[in-house]
Structure formats: structure tokens, C-alpha cells
Amino acid sequence: MDLTAILQILESTIRMSTPLLFACLAGLYSERAGVIDMGLEGKMLAAAFAGAAAAAVTGSAAAGVLAGIGAALILSAIHGLASITFRGNQLISGVAINFFASGLTIVLGASWFGQGGQTPALSEGRLAQTPLLDLFGIEDSPLLELFLGHGTLVYVALAAVPFTWWLLYRTRFGLRLRAVGENPAAVDTAGVSVAQLRYAAVGITAVLCGLAGVYMSMGLNTSFQREMTAGRGYIALAALIFAKWKPVPALGACLLFGFLDAISIRFQNIDLNGIGIPVVIPGQFTNALPFILTVIILAGFVGKAIPPRAGGEPYVKER
């Protein structure tokens, strides 16, 4: 394996990590505010569909991105209404959103475009693939491509990590957001609205899920395909637990999952004969690695992950 191959695997890692990172940070905002969000997958799917559909109709990538975020916001509002205002079960609401998005995208897609739930392939409405390389006119430089050869949303995702850290740990809003996930009664006593804070968090979650979705349907691909998120929302939740609900470890966790994905893509069968071990690791194993890792993590082998204390519990104001 040469240097170019390593660079290419790292490049692939970044591409595969980006949707996970968006979704993981999305879950972080929501869960840090005490609203468990199983519906990341559904929101990503809805955003992927709305983005690709709007971009296909208008021919504008910006319209697509806005539509994607809008779709995620609508689903988030439903989740918020169910779990914050009406104090419903957050897990059930999230799962319902996943089913809802999975069915609705196909039904709407089939009736609007008549392609069985797909959207038409984008040409001009697609997100730019390598805006920085085009800007500087760089060609054929694997090293620079690793750092500069990605779509804008990749950098947005990476920038969202320090921004989230700053927002959570260095601002008043962040302090209150964290507090509302740990001890909403204290926040309420201080005269700050618990519901408002939680709605704000759920709103940020929607924006990030929206970006994850449009990155998949308009950046990595040019059309929406049914169920195209393929379980990434759940992997993101696992990454969130792995990262113990902290932004910087979240980046690490998502890069790890992305790296495993990239490895399984690059090497179907890992032949260890080259280093003197007469074993060939089958592709099924490398494909299953992210899931095996998830089970190990969730079984608690990697330290203790303590969720925000008020997570999953609707806040009832004392009278």
C-alpha cells in the first residue's frame, strides 16, 4: 500500500464521515437539551428528498438546500410539539418520524416525478463538488485534494464542531441548553423558559439534519433514492453515545466510523498473507465492523457513557 492509497482512503473517510458528523451534532444539540431524537434518520431522509426535489424543479442548489432544511424543520416541529408541548414519549415520536419520512418521501416522489420515488437527476442544481480546487485551479495533487477537494458542506460540518463547542461551553445560551438537559427545574426557577430552549435546540438539530440530507442527495449524489440514508441516522446516534455527548469526541467518533466504512470499501477481503499471517479477512467482516464496534461501545466496554440526566423526560412545571 502506497502513500496515494492512504491519502485516498483518508479522503474517502472525510466524505463518508460528513453526513454522520452533521447527524451526530444534530443529535447532540437535541439530547443535550433533554430531547432524545431517534428521528435523525427520518429528518435526513426527508431533507435529502426535499432538497433534491426542489433543486430538480428550480435548478438552484440554494433552493434545494433551503427546502431540505425546511423539511427537516417541519419534522422537528412535529417532534417538538409531541415531546415538548404535549409531553409525549420522545422515543415513539422519533421512531414515528422515521416511518413517516420513509413512506412520505416515496409517495410524494412517485406522485410528483413518476419515477418510483426517485427524483430526476440534477445537472445545474447540484452542489459544487470541488469548489476550492476550482477556485485555486489545483489539479492532480492528492495531498491538496485531501484537504481542499471537498464540497462546501464538508467544511461547514468540520467548522460546526468548534462552533458547537464554543456555543455549548462559552455562551450563556449553551450553559442554559446544557442545564435544561440536566436539570430543567433549575432553569425554570431562574426564570428561563424550558420549552423555548428545547424548541431552539430541536430547531438547530433540524438545520444540521437538513444539511446532512442535502449533502447526500445533492452533493454525493444527484438524485434522491428511496431509503438512501441507509441507517446512517442510527450510526450517528451510536457515535453520539461513543462521544459521550461532547462535540470534539463526536468528530473523532464520526471519523472512526467513516474510516471503517472507507476501509471496507477499499478492501473487500483483507489478505493478511502479505504480513505473514495466512488468513484472509472476508469482506462481510469489514462491512460489519461499524456495527460490531457499535455493539461493543453500547455494551459499555469503552468507558462509561452517561447521558444527559433529563434526557427523554418531558418537563412538567410544578404548580
Next chain:
Amino acid sequence: MTLMKSLLGASALLALGTVAALAEPAIIYDVGGKNDKSFNEAAFNGATKWATETGGTFKELEMQNEAQREQALRQLAESGANPIVMTGFAFGDTLGAVAPDYPDTKFAIIDMVVDQPNVKSVVFTEEQGSYLVGMMAGLASKTGTVGFIGGMDIPLIRKFGCGYAQGVMAANPEAKVVLNMTGTDGSAWNNPVKGAEIAKSQQSQGADVIYAAAGATGVGVLQAAADLKILSIGVDSNQNYIHPGSVLTSMLKRVDNAVYEAFKEGADLKAGINVMDLAAGGVDYAMDDNNAPLVTDDMKAKVEAAKAAIISGEVKVHDYMSDNTCPAAQF
């Protein structure tokens, strides 16, 4: 009185409708979805061709998940649809269990052999069609490395990959074939993001022609190949039009013909195994205006010669499913 009359009229109409519906054929698409631009869409095209020619109507059903199969089959059989055609190997076990319960209904299954007196099993010699497109890939490749991206890792898809690798080797014995499968479960047919990523990975390993046999995942592969300005090969339906100038050719699997024939035979459907091979026009490679500039006369002549040799039996393409090994590739 008038109300009574119209009610009677309505029920008479309904009864007529039911009688007409009795002879309706039905088609069930597999989880890839009716408009996958590939396998299931070919089946839909065959059914549509029958409908426009005869003016008849047909029932159709799309599987959303594995659990629906038996219910869907029984429901259609109970409704009197005849014959019932289903696409995909995954119906095999279900049909084997359901078919004996409806001895008067005829079934046809594509890509699988079900041994029942009222079932027609249509199988294709995908290895022969894949061999031809593999040859084309070997001839078109400048780097000497070509790629294959399968959907779910099942013997049927390995059969595609194996035939392809043999074709590549026939055209260029020095060539390298990079083989990848998208996954091991049903979502592997619907993961264009991963398909595109695998295509990028294969391109970085030198591949400049990539054959996708992966249902809707292939849409992502073809897109990535167009983005990377390399060639791709479509599957099942003619996919040359998706990215003109980038899709070298498509391995045609005439599922449309199989469905059309089954519908045409109607209730008199002949049970048994029906092998659609190269000689019978069951598989082929696609040539049209979209890929004409990509295929030189020399390439075409060589592939046509191979086609004739396979039909005459001079060249034997190894079928992976016959012994689960492949002489030309390692899975």
C-alpha cells in the same frame, strides 16, 4: 325506484368488472422498486408492452419489505389474478410454499427455479451477457484495470462478476479486475452513496471502466463514473441514456421479454424451467446512439465474434452458480 335501478345498475357494473378482472395478469416487483431504472423497470416495461398491444390491464404490486411477500402472493392469487409474475430470486421460498395452495393459478418467477407443476421458472445466463460487456470493458480500458460493483453479495451477483471477469480476461489477459460488493443485506440495492464511493475507490485503484450490477445503487456508480470522467457499464435495462458519453454499454437482461411472454401465454402458461440465454435473446449488450461514439468498430467486431462463438458453443462461459467458484476472479 330510480334509486333502486341505479343501485342495481351499479352492482351489475361491479359484477362485470369482477369478471373482467378474473383474467387479469399480475406482476410483483421486488424491494428494489418498480422504477429502479434496471431490473424491476425492465419487468414493468414488458408488462406495459403487453398492455399496449392487447389493450388489457394488469395488476401490479411493489414489495416494501421482506415480510410482505407471502401476503402479497396470496392476496393476488385470491383475487383471481392469473398468471402472477414475480421478479427476483427472493421470492423462491415463498412461492414454493404458496404455489401448491393455488393449483389453478399459474405463477412465473424470474431468476429462480421453483419446482412446482404450476410455476414457470425463468432463468437468464447472466454470465454470457456479462462476458460480452466484460470483453468490451477490457477493450475500452486504457489502464488495464477495470472494476465491478455488485449489489448484495449473493451467488447470483457473483455470477455477473465472474462472467464479467472472464470477458475482461478474454480481451486482455493482463488486465486486473477490482471486485466490490456493496453490502450483505437488502439495503445494498438502495445505497447510491456507497455505490459512488466504491466507484471513486476503484478509480483511485486504476479502474477506468466500471460495471455496476447493483440495482438502484448502480445509479450512484454511473453518476460517480460520469463525474470522474471514466466509463461505466449499466445492467439489466438499457442504461446508456443515463449519462451519454460515459456509459460504455449496458448488459441487457431481457426481463421485459420474459414478463411479456408470460403475460401473453396467460392462463395457459407453460410450467417448467425456461432458460433465456444469449442464443434465445435473453441476454445481450446494448448499442444505441448514446454509446455509439464510445464503441469502435474493432471493439464491436470482437464482441460480435465472441457472441457468435458463445452461441455456437465454441466458447463456454463458466457459471459461478454451477460450482460456486470462478476461474477468473477471487471473491
